[in-house]
Amino acid sequence: MGVGVRAQELRKVYSSPPPMAAGSAGFSFTAVRGPKGKQKTEIVALDGLSLDVRAGEVFGLLGPNGAGKTTTVGILTTRVKPTNGSAWIGEYDVWREQVAAKRLIGVVQQRPNLDFSLTAREILEFHAAYFGIGRVERTRVAAELLERFQLTERADQMVRGFSGGMMQRLSIARAMMHDPKVLFLDEPSAGLDPQTRLLLWDIIREYNRAGKTILLTTHNMEEADALCHRIAIVDHGKLIALGSPADLKASIPGGYLLRLRFTGPADGLAGRLRELAGVSEVNVSGPSVDLYADRGGPLAPAIVTAASAAGAELCDVHISEPSLENLFLHHTGRSLRD
């Protein structure tokens, strides 16, 4: 039986600035004056986020840096106390029944946190021991996972000298050691080379086929697209859109996005562009125009004609096919990569 994950109206306000090395850009401080005139920091990381991850699905949290993905994972894995709201792993309330919840989950945190005093093999075996797995069993599973993650050669070395990719693979192997029903992966492929990323994707799919629920976060839409059954797009701690990758892409007006740049301000041009066949939305800002349409390249000649009729000159076109990137752009006016 698979286990689902639920979060209801999660709100998280941090009252201190993030620790120096938290490694997330784009946070916003609001300095609030406390009752005694003392300077206080309040960072709203989550603002009423609800999720319902079904048992046995691969669920993606997609959003830019600072969107609140890591905070969400932190709350769902007992590491962060929500300011408001509740969360459940299966039937267990994550905050009130921490031990029962922890038994069901495996977690790969965004920042590497391997035990530097141990070798790779010891890391896996001690992890299993924390979960009460017997010696024979944990020796066997550790050897198996080391092999699967191509770490056998370095298994008996201290992890201090491992490359980022090796540490990441070992972290994932560790999270799988006790065969958790729900696996959390916070930005699992950040910093991996393309080959290792494919290995990781294989491993995630295979683990999911064994009936496990997987919740992963990413700011990479190709990854979300390739792996996830459903995706929640989050920004500023709020849910922006939710659905399967196909549904989400189909929900963008027109589907294709043409980003145009002209030599001068393009305000006068919007009307003409809107009238072109297949165009569903036109957003102008200065010399740049975002145009959503049901076709891409075939529209270019018509745009050039319309532009020259209005006395404007097109100097750059970028066409992108229907994608989650466009969806994010459509909802927020910003690019995921920013």
Add this chain to the structure above:
Amino acid sequence: MNWKTFRAMLARDAHVARRNFIPMVLQTMLQPMLFTFVFGQVMTRSGMMASSYKMILLPGIMAVSMVMTGIMGVAMPLIGEFQFTREIEDRLLAPIKIEWLAVEKVVAGMVQSLASGAVVVPAAWLVLGNVELSFANAWMFAVIVMLVALLSAAGGLTLGCSVGQTQVGLLFSLVLAPMIMFGCAYYPWSSLASYPILQKLVLVNPLVYASEGLRGTLVPDVPHISVAVVIAALAAMDVALVLLGLKQFRGKAMS
């Protein structure tokens, strides 16, 4: 409470300790041995100090090394594991209430503290030569030793969860150094009588009770604070430090 998990976490710390055995022994032994040699040998042989000073020194050396070993053995790894390597996170996700991890750290620290006492005392005794130790109060001695071990480990938990990596230097110079100097380790508390205010002030220093308690049981002829007072004070400080340490630990472990 989940014994398997608790035992596995202890096993992890024991494994790491075994791996770092030699540097750890050196770290524990070197400083007390230097002190013993300089104050107990050089100063007494040259006649700058009376030979009876050895009796005052030995329990003090034991107190300092137990207290410092326990504090350092718990605080230093915690500071690193929480801030720099974050390696404690895997154990925070183990299926056990996180407070037990703090308890495990305290137990491991007590073992280290007891071990340092057990090593330093005979070694110092050999270096000093013929100091007469009394074992008439064996039970009292055992109780005080356990309380001192708990004191040091709980103190290490509290400090380790309150101090940032960048403040380790300050921890040494502003907390530990004055604590050792005003800990009545190298002189009995009664010898502060000519500084009445200071003599009252140092009573907040837990090391005072450790030194005086060991003195009171190992060399009862030397003037010392009453053993009953020492036990009461150590017990009260133990409870306070355990509670404060757990609170600080919870604050560090969750955001």
